[in-house]
Amino acid sequence: MTQTIEVPTGAASARIAGRLRDEILRGDLRPGDRIRQEEVAERFGASRLPVREALRILEAEGLTEHETHKGARVPRLSxxxxxxxxxxxxxxxxxxxxxxxxxxxxxxxxxxxxxxxxxxxxxxxxxxxxxxxxxxxxxxxxxxxxxxxxxxxxxxxxxxxxxxxxxxxxxxxxxxxxxxxxxxxxxxxxxxxxxxxxxxxxxxxxxxxxxxxxxxxxxxxxx
Amino acid sequence: MTQTIEVPTGAASARIAGRLRDEILRGDLRPGDRIRQEEVAERFGASRLPVREALRILEAEGLTEHETHKGARVPRLSxxxxxxxxxxxxxxxxxxxxxxxxxxxxxxxxxxxxxxxxxxxxxxxxxxxxxxxxxxxxxxxxxxxxxxxxxxxxxxxxxxxxxxxxxxxxxxxxxxxxxxxxxxxxxxxxxxxxxxxxxxxxxxxxxxxxxxxxxxxxxxxxx
DNA sequence: TGGCACACCATTGGATCCAATGTCGAGAGA
DNA sequence: TCTCTCGACATTGGATCCAATGGTGTGCCA
Structure with missing residues (x-):
């Protein structure tokens, strides 16, 4: 028996950004850690696209940093x-x-x-x-x-x-x-x-x- | 005669975000103005995907605001x-x-x-x-x-x-x-x-x- | 045995297609 | 004539596919 959960549609990137943000704040993701789009996508049951948008949001918030073709990381601060x-x-x-x-x-x-x-x-x-x-x-x-x-x-x-x-x-x-x-x-x-x-x-x-x-x-x- | 301009590939979203940012700062786009993804995409010669990422970046910077299924706008400040x-x-x-x-x-x-x-x-x-x-x-x-x-x-x-x-x-x-x-x-x-x-x-x-x-x-x- | 080159693989970047939703206008009824 | 409803269209949201790039490991040569 499966349970269907109603999720507010059309806000996946914001939702994913929120959950990733929580993981960083809780310490599950730490400075220097790599964040792979595919892994996040399947963990949250979405495609890579909203994940990419979520990472851009977090990047602008300073919670991730981004390098072309190398992916996202949690930044280290001095x-x-x-x-x-x-x-x-x-x-x-x-x-x-x-x-x-x-x-x-x-x-x-x-x-x-x-x-x-x-x-x-x-x-x-x-x-x-x-x-x-x-x-x-x-x-x-x-x-x-x-x-x-x-x-x-x-x-x-x-x-x-x-x-x-x-x-x-x-x-x-x-x-x-x-x-x-x-x-x-x-x-x-x-x-x-x-x-x-x-x-x-x-x-x-x-x-x-x-x-x-x-x-x-x-x-x-x-x- | 056409001129080929070398553009650093793999950074389209950052480039588009930069150009949109310039347009907002120059006043071409003003508070309240709507920003349509398709229009931006064809103006900058890209698909809608990097435009969407660019809009997320600008949103986190406070230069645009976003409503699901309604699109992006330049926010008005009181x-x-x-x-x-x-x-x-x-x-x-x-x-x-x-x-x-x-x-x-x-x-x-x-x-x-x-x-x-x-x-x-x-x-x-x-x-x-x-x-x-x-x-x-x-x-x-x-x-x-x-x-x-x-x-x-x-x-x-x-x-x-x-x-x-x-x-x-x-x-x-x-x-x-x-x-x-x-x-x-x-x-x-x-x-x-x-x-x-x-x-x-x-x-x-x-x-x-x-x-x-x-x-x-x-x-x-x-x- | 050590170092370099090359090829393969993992991962990200971008484009196109389909689905979902909001908007706007036309038409009918009060 | 005004308003409400319904439907078509414009626009955004999401998934999948292909291309580009970077890292890594292996094999060859010195």
Whole structure:
């Protein structure tokens, strides 16, 4: 007996791009890994054509790189490149937060509080994947009322392209650092609850800056 | 007599994306305009397939938008979106300049000086297209020694997605404003010649901020 | 035994064909 | 005369086929 699953037709390339993106972000595909069109196509039950379009999308997002007749790879970033991306985040994300903060509903803020409590409740026992997920959720939730598409897609791109290195960093730095992150999150959250854009921007950029500085102390992440 | 032009094979989608990008930046294609695959394909002497890939690339760059079974369009941006993009530039471009400034050779600086002299030499008689070109050239030349790909591609994206509105703004504001721009360029250039990153960042962000404020006074640009 | 050349194979690039869907206009009924 | 419905057409989405290119392995020669 077979089961027929209804799939929204006519968006295969976007769907495939999404699933490939997830695989890269989860770490199933890592910097340097080759991506073969045929293999992806049969794994997702489509022809190579929408896969090729999906790879072009990901390429423009910086999640894959492409060489003629040689195919697609997940790009490697140098330590300096990652540090500059963190500096970009340091400057752009406070803007996203400022655009969002006044429009956040009480429900939105309660949601952010909830996410932060999950991180703290898991404590030292939290695993890397779950921490990465909740940390991203925390930050994105604070930006959730920022409706500026060019800004938000940019911020997401910056997160995505450094996900691998963030994972390696969290795995290396151990749970001790997490309590620093939690303290910094608390400062941001307080400012958000007060709807204070100046404090929120300051605490957020400081949080990202300090993370960048800590990251720079672990060059083995980029080996 | 026909002339055969050697074209690097195997990069049709990139080539087509480039030419379409030029058409959008030149204003041949304007916000709201539809882009039909077939028409583009025969105009560039290719099949629809590389055109489709090219459109995906441009979509991820924010230069086109896409709806299933409805096709591609050049997106319209709201005034607020354009203003936020200028705020993003205000924060990112000083970073690019700071990364570039120490590595600029004397030849690079001479080139920047030359571009600025061209703008000033044309004076009030300069036309909109030429001013846009030289202005972009000036700024990009100051970033030319910044080798951080994620940063520079981001900066280019921000310029590209607002090119149409910049053109409309320049056309409206008349040559008077150009002398303000020139004065601000001179401040930036002096700091660059002194290789002073602090002054350079300050004058550059001020330049972009003042441009954004002037632009906000012309809501008819977004009509 | 080591290095180079050549041929085969794996993989990507491009074109054409067919299917699916949205749009627009004509015609009929109220 | 206005509106709704239906159908033809224009356009995009997807699959398959063929061409071009790059890598790899083997065999020959020094």
């Amino acid at each position: 330590q300096h490149e990652v540090e500059v991306i963190y500096q970009m985040r340091e400057r752009l994300e406070p803007l996203a937060l400022a655009e969002s903060i006044a429009a956040l509903t009480d429900g939105d803020v309660a949601r952010i509080e909830e996410v932060q409590q999950h991180i703290e409740a898991d404590g030292d026992g939290i695993d890397v994947a779950r921490f990465l997920e909740l940390d991203r959720e925390f930050h994105m939730a604070t930006y959730s009322a920022c409706a500026i598409d060019p800004l938000m897609s940019n911020v997401r791109r910056l997160w995505n392209s450094t996900q691998h290195y963030r994972r390696a960093f969290v795995a290396l730095s151990g749970p001790g650092r997490m309590w620093v992150v939690n303290a910094e999150h608390r400062l941001i959250l307080d400012a958000v609850e007060r709807r204070d854009p100046v404090d929120a921007e300051r605490y957020l950029s400081g949080h990202i800056r300090r993370t960048r500085i800590e990251l720079a102390k672990h060059p083995e992440v980029f080996g | 005034q607020h979106e354009v203003e936020v993009i200028y705020q993003m530039r205000e924060r990112l471009e000083p970073l690019a300049l700071a990364e570039s400034i120490a590595a600029l050779t004397d030849g690079d600086v001479a080139r920047i000086e030359e571009v600025q002299q061209h703008i000033e030499a044309d004076g009030d008689g300069i036309d909109v297209a030429r001013f846009l070109e030289l202005d972009r050239e000036f700024h990009m030349a100051t970033y030319s020694a910044c080798a951080i790909d994620p940063l520079m591609s981001n900066v280019r994206r921000l310029w590209n997605s607002t090119q149409h509105y910049r053109r409309a703004f320049v056309a409206l504001s008349g040559p008077g404003r150009m002398w303000v721009v020139n004065a601000e360029h001179r401040l930036i250039l002096d700091a660059v010649e002194r290789r002073d990153p602090v002054d350079a960042e300050r004058y550059l962000s001020g330049h972009i901020r003042r441009t954004r404020i002037e632009l906000a006074k012309h809501p008819e640009v977004f009509g």
